[in-house]
Amino acid sequence: MIRVLVAIFCGGMFGLGLVISGMTDTNKVQGWLDVLGAWDPTLAFVLGGAILPMLLAWRIAAKRERSRLGSPIPEAPNPTLDARLIGGSALFGVGWALVGLCPGPAMAVLGWGGQSVAVFFAAMVAGMLLARLPILRAQAPK
Amino acid sequence: MIQLEWVLGLLGGLVIGSAAAMYLLVSGRIMGASGILGGLIDGSNPNWERLAFVIGLVGAPLLLNSYAGYPATNITANPTLLIIGGLAVGLGTRLANGCTSGHGVCGMSRFSVRGIVATLVYLGAGFLTMAVLRHGLGWL
Numbered sequence: 001m002i003r004v005l006v007a008i009f010c011g012g013m014f015g016l017g018l019v020i021s022g023m024t025d026t027n028k029v030q031g032w033l034d035v036l037g038a039w040d041p042t043l044a045f046v047l048g049g050a051i052l053p054m055l056l057a058w059r060i061a062a063k064r065e066r067s068r069l070g071s072p073i074p075e076a077p078n079p080t081l082d083a084r085l086i087g088g089s090a091l092f093g094v095g096w097a098l099v100g101l102c103p104g105p106a107m108a109v110l111g112w113g114g115q116s117v118a119v120f121f122a123a124m125v126a127g128m129l130l131a132r133l134p135i136l137r138a139q140a141p142k
Numbered sequence: 143m144i145q146l147e148w149v150l151g152l153l154g155g156l157v158i159g160s161a162a163a164m165y166l167l168v169s170g171r172i173m174g175a176s177g178i179l180g181g182l183i184d185g186s187n188p189n190w191e192r193l194a195f196v197i198g199l200v201g202a203p204l205l206l207n208s209y210a211g212y213p214a215t216n217i218t219a220n221p222t223l224l225i226i227g228g229l230a231v232g233l234g235t236r237l238a239n240g241c242t243s244g245h246g247v248c249g250m251s252r253f254s255v256r257g258i259v260a261t262l263v264y265l266g267a268g269f270l271t272m273a274v275l276r277h278g279l280g281w282l
Contacts, residue, residue, distance in 0.1 A: 004194040006168050011198025013161035014173065014243075019203045019213060021154025022147055027216040030282065033265075033272040042151040047246060049155020050162065054251035057163035067170030074172050077239075079255035088237025089245070089260040093267025095230025097275070098282070099219045102242045103235055104175035107196060111204030112212040119221060120228040127232020128180045136237065 003069055015108040021046040024109045026100025033097050095127075162247055165195075174244025175199070176235035184236075218282075234264075 022028050022042055031040030061073045096102050099120055101109075106124060109117050130136070162173035169191070178195050181187040207213070219227060235241040238260050240249060245264075249257015276282040 003169060004190050006164070007171075007191045007194035008198035008201075010161045010165040010169075010173060011195035011200075012202030013164070013198075014158055014175075015199040015201075015203040016206060017154045017157030017159075017161060019154070019207065020157060021151045022213075023151075023154070024203070024213055025216050026218070028147075030272065033268040034276060035269050036273050036277045040147075042147050045148045045151035046155040046158070047242075049152040050159035050247045051155075051251045053156060053159035053163040054166075054247055057166050058252045061166060064167075067166070068168040069170065071170035073166070073170055076252060076254055077256050081256065081259055084237045085239070085256055085260055086263055088234045088239070089263035090234070090267040091230045092234030092238060092241060093264035094271045095227040095232075095234060096242075096264065097268040097271035098223045098227035098230070099217065101215075101217075101227070102175070102231060103179060104199070104241070104243050106231075107175065107179065107199045108203045109215050110200050112207065113215045113217070116217040116219070116224055117215060119224045120217075120219075120231075123225045123228025124232035125179075125183055125228075127229040127234070128176070128236045129184055130229070130233045131180070131236030132184050132186070 006069070014104065018105050018108045024105050029100040030097065159247060162243070172244055172248045174240050174248060176241040177239065177244050180236050
């Protein structure tokens, strides 16, 4: 029960942070990616601002074996680079530029973004399901 | 000149990072949007915690902005681009096991090689796509 409440709270904070930062405005995100045009550096401030508390959090986590609610702190993934990581990230970057939404903001604006966001979200869910196709799963790590 | 948008960006970023820090230290979870949603919908690991996170993420901005007013998304993409973009983001983030929040915020802050490489690759692909489609072909 506490776990569920913490998740709602963190999800809510994440959503509000995205709204405050302006990352729910696709114009800003596409502006950040538009290095040849009217480049908008806002996203760098957002990413930098988000990394600061996490730098501290990882330092604290390193001194603990378990989280407050008892589950272990997630281990660092193997530093192996594979085609899934590189190809998947490249594909993600292309889709991100086309619309200006990544998964977090897409969910944050789902409630009021109208038809465009609904179409994007449905396609994103379909894409996530595609990743489970046996031909793509065959190379999955683990 | 420092612009208000940059200050708000930094502030919003600090809120996002604090949420990620709390999720890590209290619940022992990585706050990655694509992983949380993906695990919920593709049957690989659905649970109440993931569902609750998504409810908070969708619900909190909806609730609070009903007072403050909904900020514009300014989406210009036509339905074809929305579908191609959505498919690419969904498939790509699941293949890569993370997106801007998981690899970008949580991965880079622990100096994870995979997180840093993924972030460099999706940023590079985004810059390139924008350069070619906006300035080359004039599509965006």
